[in-house]
Amino acid sequence: MNFAAIGATWRPHVLSILRIVAGLLVLQYGLAKLVGWPAVKMFENLPWLSLFGIAGMFELVGGVLLVLGLFTQPVAFILSGEMAAAYFIEHFPRGFFPVLNHGDLAVALCFLFLYLACAGGGPWSLDAVMRKKG
Amino acid sequence: MEEFCARWHSQFLSILRIMTGLLFLEHGTGKYLGFPHLPSVPPPLSMGGVGGMLELVGGALITLGLFTRPVAFLLSGEMAVAYFYAHAPRAFFPVLNMGEDAVLFCFVFLYIFFAGPGPWSLDAMMKRK
Secondary structure, eight states: OOHHHHHHHHHHHHHHHHHHHHHHHHHHHHHHHHTOOSOOGGGTTOOTTSHHHHHHHHHHHHHHHHHHTSSHHHHHHHHHHHHHHHIIIIIGGGOSSHHHHTOHHHHHHHHHHHHHHHHOOOSSSHHHHHHHHO | OHHHHHHHHHHHHHHHHHHHHHHHHHHHHHHHTOOSOOSOOOOTTSHHHHHHHHHHHHHHHHHHTSSHHHHHHHHHHHHHHHIIIIITTTOSSHHHHTOHHHHHHHHHHHHHHHHOOOSSSHHHHHHHO
């Protein structure tokens, strides 16, 4: 099987799928923190202007924009920074290794968003639709 | 900015691959080599133990960028199984069933399967030779 040929054809579309999935994961955190749905014990009655509340705003707005693929590159860059901050503020003090400090997701998302900031949102995105029209 | 991205985006792909591989590898070494020391380790012939073997070998290969595409394909499938077997029964939303890592790794590996390892990898070195 010629992996490289399959890859060349489908790569941009899979990039869009990856962006949408990562966006949904982040959006879910924003909703849980600020809207209370899905209900997560840890985020009950969270004040909007706390560290977690502000992170939730980034996640809510950034997650929606990523799912839609609107302004993907700047949004991904900002969220990458947010994830780095989340890792060093929330997880890193608990232990050096992500498997022990439960920061795997923050690290993975941080580097994924850094990549998206460079690679863009792929063909299935509002950015691409606007580019075609403009 | 656009020029920078056009020049460097495949290097960023390699960085993403290496970081994802390291995160994966660390779960495997924790389960099999006792480093980092984990509070509980699944027995080798359980679902978690077999998963640990894939994490150990697969994580190392992904980090090095060796046989990247087939390994990424295998690990993407493993993560899908892990999600539906271990996490999905607990709750629908990943934030409640703790399956976010599995979902994210599943799709990152799927993307690496399509995109390849990027220039900073053993695969790319061997191709140059």
